[in-house]
Amino acid sequence: MIKRTAMGIIFSNMHDNHLGSLTRGRTTGSVPFGGRYRLVDFVLSSMVNSGVREVGVIAKSNYQTLMEHLGSGREWDLARKLGGLTVLPPYSSGDNQGIYAGRLDALAGVSSYIQNGRAEYVILADCDLIANLDFQKMIAFHEEKGAEITLAYRREKIRREGNENISVFEVGSDGRVGQVWLSPQAEEEQNAYLNVAVMKRELLEKIVEDARSRNKRSFTKDILVEKSDSMRIYAYEIENCVMRINSLQDYFDASMALLQPQVRQELFPSNRPILTRVRDQVPAKYGLGAAVKNSLVADGCIIEGAVENSIIFRGAKIGRGAVIRNSIVMAGSVIGDGARLEYVVADRETTIRDTRTLVGYKTYPLFIEKKSVI
Amino acid sequence: MRKKEWIAMLLAGGQGSRLYSLTKNLAKPAVPFGGKYRIIDFPLSNCVNSGIDTVGVLTQYQPLVLNEYIGSGQPWDLDRQEGGVFVLPPYQKSSGSDWYTGTANAIYQNLPFIERYDPEYVLILSGDHIYKMDYEKMLKFHKEKEADCTIAVLQVPMEEASRFGIMNAYDDGQIYEFEEKPANPKSNLASMGIYIFSWNKLREYLEKDAKTPGSANDFGKNIIPNMLAAHERMYAYAFDGYWKDVGTIDSLWEANMDLLDPKVPLSLYDPEWKIYARNPALPPHYIAPGAVVQNSMITEGCVIEGTVDFSVIFAGVTIEEGAVVRDSIIMPGSVVKKGAVVDYTIVAEQAVIGENAVIGARPEKMENISEWGVTVIGNGVTIGAGVNIAPKSMVETDITAEEVQGK
Numbered sequence: 001m002i003k004r005t006a007m008g009i010i011f012s013n014m015h016d017n018h019l020g021s022l023t024r025g026r027t028t029g030s031v032p033f034g035g036r037y038r039l040v041d042f043v044l045s046s047m048v049n050s051g052v053r054e055v056g057v058i059a060k061s062n063y064q065t066l067m068e069h070l071g072s073g074r075e076w077d078l079a080r081k082l083g084g085l086t087v088l089p090p091y092s093s094g095d096n097q098g099i100y101a102g103r104l105d106a107l108a109g110v111s112s113y114i115q116n117g118r119a120e121y122v123i124l125a126d127c128d129l130i131a132n133l134d135f136q137k138m139i140a141f142h143e144e145k146g147a148e149i150t151l152a153y154r155r156e157k158i159r160r161e162g163n164e165n166i167s168v169f170e171v172g173s174d175g176r177v178g179q180v181w182l183s184p185q186a187e188e189e190q191n192a193y194l195n196v197a198v199m200k201r202e203l204l205e206k207i208v209e210d211a212r213s214r215n216k217r218s219f220t221k222d223i224l225v226e227k228s229d230s231m232r233i234y235a236y237e238i239e240n241c242v243m244r245i246n247s248l249q250d251y252f253d254a255s256m257a258l259l260q261p262q263v264r265q266e267l268f269p270s271n272r273p274i275l276t277r278v279r280d281q282v283p284a285k286y287g288l289g290a291a292v293k294n295s296l297v298a299d300g301c302i303i304e305g306a307v308e309n310s311i312i313f314r315g316a317k318i319g320r321g322a323v324i325r326n327s328i329v330m331a332g333s334v335i336g337d338g339a340r341l342e343y344v345v346a347d348r349e350t351t352i353r354d355t356r357t358l359v360g361y362k363t364y365p366l367f368i369e370k371k372s373v374i
Numbered sequence: 375m376r377k378k379e380w381i382a383m384l385l386a387g388g389q390g391s392r393l394y395s396l397t398k399n400l401a402k403p404a405v406p407f408g409g410k411y412r413i414i415d416f417p418l419s420n421c422v423n424s425g426i427d428t429v430g431v432l433t434q435y436q437p438l439v440l441n442e443y444i445g446s447g448q449p450w451d452l453d454r455q456e457g458g459v460f461v462l463p464p465y466q467k468s469s470g471s472d473w474y475t476g477t478a479n480a481i482y483q484n485l486p487f488i489e490r491y492d493p494e495y496v497l498i499l500s501g502d503h504i505y506k507m508d509y510e511k512m513l514k515f516h517k518e519k520e521a522d523c524t525i526a527v528l529q530v531p532m533e534e535a536s537r538f539g540i541m542n543a544y545d546d547g548q549i550y551e552f553e554e555k556p557a558n559p560k561s562n563l564a565s566m567g568i569y570i571f572s573w574n575k576l577r578e579y580l581e582k583d584a585k586t587p588g589s590a591n592d593f594g595k596n597i598i599p600n601m602l603a604a605h606e607r608m609y610a611y612a613f614d615g616y617w618k619d620v621g622t623i624d625s626l627w628e629a630n631m632d633l634l635d636p637k638v639p640l641s642l643y644d645p646e647w648k649i650y651a652r653n654p655a656l657p658p659h660y661i662a663p664g665a666v667v668q669n670s671m672i673t674e675g676c677v678i679e680g681t682v683d684f685s686v687i688f689a690g691v692t693i694e695e696g697a698v699v700r701d702s703i704i705m706p707g708s709v710v711k712k713g714a715v716v717d718y719t720i721v722a723e724q725a726v727i728g729e730n731a732v733i734g735a736r737p738e739k740m741e742n743i744s745e746w747g748v749t750v751i752g753n754g755v756t757i758g759a760g761v762n763i764a765p766k767s768m769v770e771t772d773i774t775a776e777e778v779q780g781k
Binding site for chain 2 (some may be wrong): 010034035036075135258261264266268273274275276278280282283284285286287288289290291292293295296297298299300302307311312313
């Protein structure tokens, strides 16, 4: 397989409106996940592990935490003189209003970044996927099919609720995309588009230019739905573990899936690590009386209570006699002595005082906002 | 090059022969410590936290791991436009080439490096101690005393003083005598191997020492006594925090265990004084349903299915179902297989402890306590299933079950 050069474009704010309090004050890309990561880490590391050396992250709003997290891109080995990581905040000039309305609109705002790229291909992706993707394989598929655009998809049981930003399509026996539907109504297993697309950089430039002159803003509506007949659009199935975070329930379920060894094996193979910002924390410390079962615990934690089926992020403290079950405790949160949490997602730096009891339900986890004190 | 007020020189060339198999392929400062660190992280982090931005690391024994580990210095924020961290091995000169013959010689051979920064003061450190110390306070003391040399000292129990280099000083801190491991110590101020010199003085004595035939070219044996004999202004700077020499198996084991003891005054949680390290990219550690973990430190990438008590577990370690690890240190990437029991043992990196193997023992179980000690399993060693390794052993090569039966 000949290695092709590709640049990545990541949309960090797509899906912000589906994640409730998790995206209050942050982008989808900077939502904490899996004990020490943020959502952007998965797609960004996938790109880096696939040999991508220039990545633009398009930011729209609330991107301070994202910028802080990405920094110069050093942790992803993207602090480079040529290429590397570039955060692309809203930019207004002439007919561009700054805040974009759709992917094409956003791409129009960064067209000079794309034009200045040196890679042959462009990978477009959002931050809502928990996956370790091999884009070189996808590009090889793209070339083999002689495709103009290749879309990544997976077989997925569609739920009517929360389907408004899901697109599905027909896939012909040769892999070509047929009809494309937005917000599908049928609750059955379908070919769900993962909002990951590959094409030649030159083609993307042309599409963006054309869209700008015709005032087209949506990549799915204006390109995929409109052009599936006239363009050679192919579908590449992702068969390994992909979890999509499209709702708070998805977030909770995907987090809990990390407790399964085979999910961790697929997401964190040693030769394709998921990279993230280093925080220089101490190893987690377990005190006398700690009783931890089936849980993920990150560095910097101090655990003195019972933790079961839970994910404890960096630097969280679980007090003596506290009982944490089926919950997610994010970085820097402090759970007091004797407190009890069940089906709770405590955002960063929350304080749950001694002996407080908070109980959600499996299908309705209780989300506690960042820095809350209870 | 802009002038720097002070720079640090870190002596990292020692073989650390008393760590035996742990330093077989590794310089002592590169020995893993405390779950995710290496020993050298402590002096390097202290430097950065004390405002030092230029550090020369003098290496000569097995430098490969250390070189790779230090790299650009970025994890310690020592990748600087001017200065930063430099690994300084011995090098060839037109006048010939020499290994570093002693601690003072190592600094002497790097005079040109130090001169590039034209410092007022030079801080000399060694790479085998675990402690947190603000060198800036010591520099302030050095300036206040208008000293030529300031030596950090620690009060040790009087009965242990004969194991250390002892500084005899007046009440104001001025040192009038230095005794290396005195049989009848006059004071309990032990040298911590941390020196601040006014650079002009140090250069003078280094040059003099280099011309002295038969000199051991050593700070403790030559430079310090010579300066004292010449009545230079030498001061003892009292340090009262945690400090531990980790030059032996027992002290390395103890210092790791100290991290688990809430009474020991070495907190690694201080956000104002972080100890930095090069971090592997591993997911959080996973504690399985059947695991029992208490009184321990565990870091990223581990999978714990067995029992862990009073132990320090480094990155990427797997402890399988039914295995028991107590009072032990398991270094990066090692695996303890099903049903194995590991007591009072240091397992080095990438070792494999086979199923149902029994490594080391608990002191209370010994009939003859003199046969007891910390067990060491060397780097990359595989211990076969069911093999029993006696306490105090140093295992450097693989041992299979068949070999044991054959004996």
